[in-house]
Amino acid sequence: MTLSTLMSRGNPVRHAVALAALPLLACALALPAHGAEQKEVGITPVTVGAGPFLSDTAEQHNVRVDILVRGLAHGYALAFLPNNDALIVERGARLRLLRNATGAKPELVDAPIAGAPNYSQQDHILPDDVLGIQDVAPHPDFATNNLVYFTYNKPVGYDATAKRLTVATVLARARLRDMRLVDAQDLFTGETVIGAGGSRILFGRDGMMFVTVGALSTGDIDSAQRTDNIYGKVLRIRTDGTIPDDNPFVKVKGARREIYSYGHRDPLGLTFDGQGNIIASEHGPLGGDELNRILPGRNYGWPHYSYGTEYGGSPLPATPVGPGTTAPLMIWMPGIAPTGVAFYTGDRFPDWKGNLFIASARRGEINGTGSLIRVVLNDKLQELRQESLLGDLHQRFKDVRQGPDGLLYALTDEDDSVLLRISPAPRP
Incomplete structure (x- = not known):
């Protein structure tokens, strides 16, 4: 049975916040007016069928895909707990518990975990406002301390001129006890902006943690190039919230001491490779999506240098990588x-x-074209070949994780999101 024979029609999901900026020295915003009608472009929407699906892929033949959970509202993050349960973020709204996530019959607990930030009832919310919980990550010693770390965007006020909420991105931690987050503590809070975006959390192997924060704030596109704020940055702190003495901007007057690298647009993926390198995926503007190796103190160019173009159309930039900036490992x-x-x-x-898997929400600005991208890299992190998987499901893929059972799990971002388990199928 193939993927394409097991799908039925459903509802589309609007793409995330669109920010138009030509990545040259004279950047200019070209956002449509708030509330203006925007034509949706994409294939006829589909809803994932019951499964399981069998598929053939390059190199690793005979793959099975099972639907573990459906009916989630805009899945964003998946994190496994030591007992093989898992946490799932419904972006901006809820934190859910999936019991026996790696087992034969996972069970999604009906009630969300209490205490997760949710501002769905906040006044003046517009589609571009991304509020509430974003990423989640259990402490490496969760089995003994029950600590969970999470990022969230909290409303701060209202800008009457822009007619938008002002918000701040926050990293917090709490203890998970009996389906409730307790003893919550904010570890750092970002500057107040209009239009905060996504974020990701990664625990280092030296007791540190890394946090990405996007730079999509309206009217302050150059924030990614300044070190007086957390936006457009990869941040590095200790798990107790204190700042390492060897961070690159600790002694720079006026700089946020948490900053590890800067010049990022919207880094929504963060992981380690087999050699301990920090690898981040990053949204470009129109095209120019990147894969970066994150190095301390480096400038990754946004918004002055990028391979992307303006959303309304423009020539490719003549200088996508400028003086003093670090080139991406890959672009799309x-x-x-x-x-x-x-x-x-x-x-x-x-x-x-050793392959890299990337959750792709859509290709070429066409809704309904998301997939799981597999990239084969050499030992210098150079691309050898690339394969698109599960495109027949026509989902906005949002997260991918290797489970403690050695299988792959992928989460989608839809009105009716699903969690998939990918496993080897017996050879026919």
Whole structure:
């Protein structure tokens, strides 16, 4: 049975916030007026069928895809707990618990985990406002301390001129006890902006943690190039919220001491490769999506240098990588809207070992064209080949994780989101 025979029609999902900026020295915003009608472009929407699906892929043949959970509202993040349960973020709204996530019959608990930030009843919310909980990550010693870290965008006030909420991105931690987050503590709070975007959390192998924060704030596109704020940055702190003495901007007057790298647009995926390199996926403007190796103190160019173009159309930039900036490892033209990323290190898919998997929301600005991208890299992190998986499901893929069982799990971002498990199928 193939993927394409097991789908039925459903509802489309609008793409995330659109920010138009020509990535040259004289950047200019070209956002449509708020409330203006925008034509949706995409294939006829579909709803994922019951499954399971069988598929053939390059190198790792005979793959099975099972639907573990459906009916989620805009899935954003997946995180496994030591007991093989999992946490799932419904972006901006709820934190859910999936019991026995790696087992034969996972069970999604009906009631959300209490205490997660949810501002759905806030006044003046517009479609471009991304409020509430974003990413979630259990502490490496969760089994003994029950600590969970999460990012969220909180409303601060209202800008009457822009007619928009002002918000701040926050990193917090709390203890998970009996389906409730307790003893919550904000570890850092960003500056107040209009239009905060997404964020991701990654625990380092040296007791540190890294947090990405996008730079999509309206009217302040150059914030990514300034070190007086957290937006458009990869941040590095200790798990207790204190700042390492060897962070690159600790001694720079006026700089946020948490900053590890800067000049990012919207880095929505963060992981380690097999050699301990920090790897981030990043949304470009129209095209120019990137895969970056994150190095301390480096400038990754946005908004002055990028491979992308303006949403309304423009020539390709003559200088996509400028003086003093770090070039990406890979780019996508057309864009793939990359989000969650994971290097496969398990043994269940021997022919995929060391491959990078990227959750893609859509390709070339066409709704309904999302997939799971598999990239084979050499030991210098140079692309050898690339494959698109699960495109027949026509979903906005948002996160991908390797489970403790060595299988792959992928989460989609729809009105009716699904969680998929990818496993080897017996050879016919």
